[in-house]
Amino acid sequence: VEKHQEKLRAQSKLMYETLYAEQIVPALLEESEAVVTADHLHTMHQALETVETDLTETIDATEAVEERKTRRSERSVIRKTKKKCADLRDRELKYTAQLEILGDRNSYSKTDPDATFMRMKDDHMQNGQLKAGYNLQIATNNQFVLGFDLYPNPTDTRTLPPFLHTMLEHFRHLPEKIVADAGYGSEANYEMIMDDY
Known part of the structure; x- marks a missing residue:
């Protein structure tokens, strides 16, 4: 979970820096902050929704065919970015919840989060197994x-x-x-x- 969360945060940071450079999202992070949180991702998602709505209104108001095509391709990129942002936000929330459940343990059972995987004694077939317990x-x-x-x-x-x-x-x-x-x-x-x- 920690490795996946680290990769996810690198992707989130890169997305934030790109959107900030393109002036789509406002400044969300301080200079010293290195982590893009789920709240930051939610704010980015809302900003992208606003941009998408503005582009849709512009497309509806435009008569020129070439300009409509250009705006539609811009809107397509914004929609893909918005979807990616929502995915990153949801995964960040999931990983944070999993780490909270984990606490100082190194594993937990998805069906019983209070249980930890432990090496149990051998069964009659001499198979030592990890089981939640x-x-x-x-x-x-x-x-x-x-x-x-x-x-x-x-x-x-x-x-x-x-x-x-x-x-x-x-x-x-x-x-x-x-x-x-x-x-x-x-x-x-x-x-x-x-x-x-």
Whole structure:
């Protein structure tokens, strides 16, 4: 998504610079701004619609055949540019929405945006597959479930800090000893437990 958005923004910038040079759209960007946003593209689309309407009125009012042909070809170029501008705007909005859903994850499922693609355990055919899923964390004491939470990140090392924080909110204090398997072991987690809990 980031690569596609980068290419799209380069195309948008080039279109803006061309339309600005031809005095079709007003100045939309400051000198320091490098990104043409969806709002800029919408403004460009409206300016192109105005130009198209003016050309249509001119064509309707013109009697000379050659001048009408010239104006029609100009209008054709404006219509194509307007369509391209609308396409760029819609794609910019789509990519921005996808990046917002993605957050700090590296993937998400289109059917369940909260789920992340994770490498699941092998099935009976020994096929390890990427599937949309959640990382379930459960806290127990003497085989009683004290609490649970779902996380979108696939690794346990990154779920331990928020899970301990959730447990602390529910119970106001944590047990003297926290026992977890090796999947939670990282220097950052050890330091976090020693400093915060």
